[in-house]
Amino acid sequence: MAEQKIGTGLKLALEMGPIAAFFIGYVMLKDRVFSIGGTNYDGFIIVTAAFIPLMILTTAILWKLTGKLSRMQIATVILVVVFGGLSVWLNDERFFKMKPTMIYALFAVALGIGLARGQSWLQLVMGEALPMKPAGWMILTKRLALFFAFLAIANEVVWRSFSTEIWVNFKTFGLTAALFVFFMAQGRLMAEHGDAPHDEDEPGQNGTGV
Structure with missing residues (x-):
């Protein structure tokens, strides 16, 4: 796929949006506990669970719009999935x-x-x-x-x-x-x-x- 240019504002929104959403979500849910399938999860874990697909989605959109991803972006998404997934799976x-x-x-x-x-x-x-x-x-x-x-x-x-x-x-x-x-x-x-x-x-x- 050929590399394409996108606006700086859109690029920044796609890169920083998930981080901002994580922070806002944590502030809203940090004191709450959710019972799912008989297991209690605090707000941090719930926000982490939402952050993973959001990070994947915004990275996929960035790749679709620009035609490329840096090695750093790819590594970051992989580590988010691995370590975020472990936190959600193990409730830790x-x-x-x-x-x-x-x-x-x-x-x-x-x-x-x-x-x-x-x-x-x-x-x-x-x-x-x-x-x-x-x-x-x-x-x-x-x-x-x-x-x-x-x-x-x-x-x-x-x-x-x-x-x-x-x-x-x-x-x-x-x-x-x-x-x-x-x-x-x-x-x-x-x-x-x-x-x-x-x-x-x-x-x-x-x-x-x-």
Whole structure:
């Protein structure tokens, strides 16, 4: 399927919508308990059960509209299904809380493997959207691998040490804000190593020197 462009607002809604819906659902149902088939499920488990198909649906829509999914998006959906499904099946919220840890740890390891091979796998994912010289990509990849490792550790500390409500707020706002701040902080790196495309009509670029 050929890659297609969609509006930034729609893309953001499809990517962030399920997270926003999870947070709203949790706030509404966190103090309620539902009896299904003789088993009691708290609001967190019910919201998790709803989040899984919503995540699959929005990802499928994104794929249908754009014609492609990144490896990160595919990995995220798989881990949501696996760890969210385990939480619902075993009625144990701990598995879903582990999901961000596994996602960020997986990304950190994947980027680290690429670096060990002298490659920036991040460039393969974001290269078209962010033109930058190879040296810049290597630096950004190293920083992001370390940052993902930090986020994995931070998630483990928060979900193991604090209440479910604090973890939900951390997951919804803390992790999102941390990623935003990280990429904003890379502005200088991107400016120094930016690889702007050359204009074919510039002197010397068309073979005539005119």
